[in-house]
Amino acid sequence: MIQNLPPVILASKSPRRQQLLADMGISYQSVLKEVDEQFPAGLQPHEVAVYIAGKKAAAFAEHSAGSLVITSDTIVALDGAILGKPADAADASRMLNSLSGRMHEVYTGVTLVYQDKTESFTDRSEVYFRRVSQAEIDYYLAVGQPYDKAGSYGVQDWWGLVVVERINGSYTNVMGLPTEKLYAALNRFAGIVQQG
Template sequence: MALILASGSPRRRELMALIAPDYTVMTSDVDESKIAADTPAHLAQALATAKARAVAASHPEDIVCGFDTVVECDGEVFGKPHDEADALRMLRALSGCTHKVHTGVCICRGTRAAATVETTLVTFSSIEEEDLLAYVRTPEPYDKAGAYAIQGHAALWCVGIAGCYYNIMGLPVHRAAQLLRAFR
């Protein structure tokens, strides 16, 4: 029985190693645009479940861990930005506000699955326009929900966190470890 991380994210790989140093990576081919849910938190969970189940379908004897993160600002879902204008739109909305980061977690083995969602509140100070413009010209915002990396430049804007810090990076370590324990 192997442990599989159903994500290509370098941040998730690093965080997964805190839970279990011996695992393999296998990404799914899930079309995220076809998945909908009634709330941003449920969307994160549905996406994580779809990814984990897609990989588990071809590896029924293995334990598969799927994750997906979305940022919620005033009820709107901020995924990964499509371009510079989209990144600027998201970051301007987050400036001076508190938003939610939801990460869906799903652990599968064969047809058995357990899923949950972790939510963290993040408060940003007001971000100067020059800083936003410089930031969106770097590669950092473009493969991250909400167009920022809390462990990167966005740390300069963060004035408060309520909840799991690692959740903001895309893998709530404690919650995932607790869920995974039931499958071992």
């Protein structure tokens, strides 16, 4: 259990991230701000994740007085190409077909801001899918919720249960919040508060 944390703001509408933070025993307030998630050309996927998390944190520059703000962004990459959130069912089907029988990478960038201190980090996981049929993809599109997720799938839902063969790296990173690294970072910030 982490002692001496200041009030925590989680800048995310993701129910997965909210649940993970709650499961870590962290009390928090969820506050949302709209942020332009465009990024400069030429960035690698892990750089994009940190860049966007940093932009989200910058939006809280005036809001965060006395609070510890946590922002994050998750990127799915296949052969170095970023797969974002699908525009529609056809786009989601295309992405899921491209991932079928393949390994792809999931990067989550996290930024923490408290007063004048900022810390950012990324985590990387390899996710392996078995080969899937178009019928399975169509079923998932009909009953699943791929449209608000990078890469068009959620590792914690039906797709993750029946399609993901294995993961090298953090499972919670694939969900959208690498809790192992976050816990260590939160402890560092708690130490700063205690010293202050």
